[in-house]
Amino acid sequence: MEQNMTSLIMIFGATGDLAKRKLFPSLYRLFERGKLSDQFAVVGVARRPLSNDEFQQSVKDSVISSLGEKNSLDQFVSHFYYQSHDVTDSNSYVALKKLADEIDAYYQLKGNRIFYLAMAPEFFGTIALHLQSDGLTDVTGYKRLVIEKPFGHDLESAKKLNQQIRTAFSEEEIYRIDHYLGKEMVRNIEVIRFANAIFEPLWNNRYISNIQITSSEILGVEERGRYYESSGALRDMLQNHMLQIVALLAMEPPINLTTDEIRSEKVRVFRSLRTIKGEKVNDYFVRGQYGPGTIEDQQVPKYRDEPMVDKESNTETFVAGKVMIDNFRWAGVPFYIRTGKRMEKKTTKIVIQFKDIPMNLYYQPEKMLNPNLLVIHIQPEEGITLHLNAKQAGGHLNAQEVKLSFSNTGTYTMNTPEGYEKLLYDCMRGDATNFTHWDEVAYSWAFVDKISEMWEKTKADFPNYSAGTMGPEAADQLLEKDGFFWWPVTDLEVDVCK
Numbered sequence: 001m002e003q004n005m006t007s008l009i010m011i012f013g014a015t016g017d018l019a020k021r022k023l024f025p026s027l028y029r030l031f032e033r034g035k036l037s038d039q040f041a042v043v044g045v046a047r048r049p050l051s052n053d054e055f056q057q058s059v060k061d062s063v064i065s066s067l068g069e070k071n072s073l074d075q076f077v078s079h080f081y082y083q084s085h086d087v088t089d090s091n092s093y094v095a096l097k098k099l100a101d102e103i104d105a106y107y108q109l110k111g112n113r114i115f116y117l118a119m120a121p122e123f124f125g126t127i128a129l130h131l132q133s134d135g136l137t138d139v140t141g142y143k144r145l146v147i148e149k150p151f152g153h154d155l156e157s158a159k160k161l162n163q164q165i166r167t168a169f170s171e172e173e174i175y176r177i178d179h180y181l182g183k184e185m186v187r188n189i190e191v192i193r194f195a196n197a198i199f200e201p202l203w204n205n206r207y208i209s210n211i212q213i214t215s216s217e218i219l220g221v222e223e224r225g226r227y228y229e230s231s232g233a234l235r236d237m238l239q240n241h242m243l244q245i246v247a248l249l250a251m252e253p254p255i256n257l258t259t260d261e262i263r264s265e266k267v268r269v270f271r272s273l274r275t276i277k278g279e280k281v282n283d284y285f286v287r288g289q290y291g292p293g294t295i296e297d298q299q300v301p302k303y304r305d306e307p308m309v310d311k312e313s314n315t316e317t318f319v320a321g322k323v324m325i326d327n328f329r330w331a332g333v334p335f336y337i338r339t340g341k342r343m344e345k346k347t348t349k350i351v352i353q354f355k356d357i358p359m360n361l362y363y364q365p366e367k368m369l370n371p372n373l374l375v376i377h378i379q380p381e382e383g384i385t386l387h388l389n390a391k392q393a394g395g396h397l398n399a400q401e402v403k404l405s406f407s408n409t410g411t412y413t414m415n416t417p418e419g420y421e422k423l424l425y426d427c428m429r430g431d432a433t434n435f436t437h438w439d440e441v442a443y444s445w446a447f448v449d450k451i452s453e454m455w456e457k458t459k460a461d462f463p464n465y466s467a468g469t470m471g472p473e474a475a476d477q478l479l480e481k482d483g484f485f486w487w488p489v490t491d492l493e494v495d496v497c498k
């Protein structure tokens with residue numbers, strides 16, 4: 001793998017929220033930890049007029065607000081340049097190319113370029129086409145395109161976007177961000193699975209009864225009402241993050257850890273997803289939208305009263321589903337997934353529930369043995385907990401539940417810069433393993449499109465859950481009809497050692 005950290009990074013949308021909250025602090029952390037060579041430069045692009053000094057100040061401010069005061073900030077921001085540029089205006093790419101070539105020569109960047117599109121998705125195709133037609137991709141080094149979600153709105157729009165970007169970049173040069181793949185414990189899934197003799201032999205339908213993945217937020221849509229109205233939880237969370245986690249949990253061991261091998265095993269999972277369509281959708285998937293409620297002692301409004309949201313909105317702020325993987329390993333094992341806004345607790349967790357033992361020697365009428373659970377805590381706390389049964393001290397062979405926990409130092413904020421830091425670093429090293437391949441995107445849209453087609457045809461009875469709860473009753477019934485229940489996230493905490 002290429003380890004060349006010398007690069008010109010062009011950030012389109014450099015005055016936006018993502019750049020300020022995630023990208024600049026992440027670049028700074030790489031710089032601070034000596035992961036960036038001195039041969040790097042950043043060109044920020046956005047429409048508003050800013051001088052280089054003003055831009056550098058805004059980069060400093062965003063690093064300070066994220067990470068606090070830092071000594072080497074002046075040195076860091078001296079590598080930053082700004083170009084006021086409307087990405088829809090062909091003429092401005094000429095000036096951008098001139099600036100890029102000058103900076104390349106000054107820092108001896110060997111023609112290595114990363115184009116990071118931190119902008120609204122409607123611009124992705126236009127920018128990629130211009131980068132090629134105006135010569136910005138004519139370089140002697142590597143060229144890479146980093147592209148934010150959402151990658152399309154459905155399979156058709158994703159295909160169109162892919163065609164546009166593929167005219168300028170090959171598949172190997174495209175780094176589609178799924179920031180969940182930058183999260184420490186998401187990356188840990190494959191290590192937990194493939195580096196432990198005690199798990200892999202049990203990781204199949206003979207020993208696992210079901211898997212539950214929850215990603216819940218306390219926040220509502222905040223100022224993102226306009227975007228969310230056209231997206232909803234299905235497209236915003238399930239098509240990408242949730243299905244990526246399913247793929248990592250379900251994939252076969254790759255023959256080695258190269259990007260191609262890991263991606264091809266993930267793609268095989270996507271190919272095995274049972275297609276749910278037509279009336280069946282409502283047997284497998286549940287949608288919800290929050291009504292008013294109380295969160296942390298504060299009254300919060302219903303979704304339909306949020307800014308820029310239709311008063312009659314049919315957009316789901318919650319989705320739960322039963323995903324079946326029709327292959328030899330997983331036949332019959334439901335993967336239950338749920339995600340939503342304005343829920344009781346902010347958490348992302350995976351619960352692997354093992355089957356009951358064949359005979360319970362410790363049966364007591366009022367107390368059944370607990371099934372073994374492996375809980376992977378993704379955020380805000382990071383770690384794993386194994387729930388076992390062991391003898392109650394002093395008792396007469398009474399079994400009780402004990403928990404073995406391991407915790408990483410917790411990171412307490414959603415989408416912490418660390419995830420982006422790892423992904424930016426991977427991109428600079430040319431490691432695309434934790435970015436989504438086109439085939440993964442296409443299969444996941446094909447899966448999700450069948451659900452949205454059905455839901456868009458029928459008006460839902462919204463709102464159907466109160467803010468501050470774990471979603472609508474129908475999401476509980478989805479598991480109850482299979483004889484399961486959602487393990488309460490509040491009972492699954494891991495002690496975080498800091």
Ligand code: NAP
Nearest residue numbers: 013014015016017018046047048086087118119121148149
């Ligand atoms: P944002 O705050 O609205 O920023 C948009 C940026 O694009 C601004 O810098 C804006 O600056 C620039 N821009 C808009 N129109 C332009 C034009 N015609 N030419 C040049 N620049 C233009 O958006 P964001 O929240 O940063 O999100 C950016 C992307 O990241 C989106 O695809 C979003 O879905 C994705 N994303 C964001 C987050 C997040 O936490 N924010 C998380 C995951 C994914 P000017 O107004 O100065 O032009």
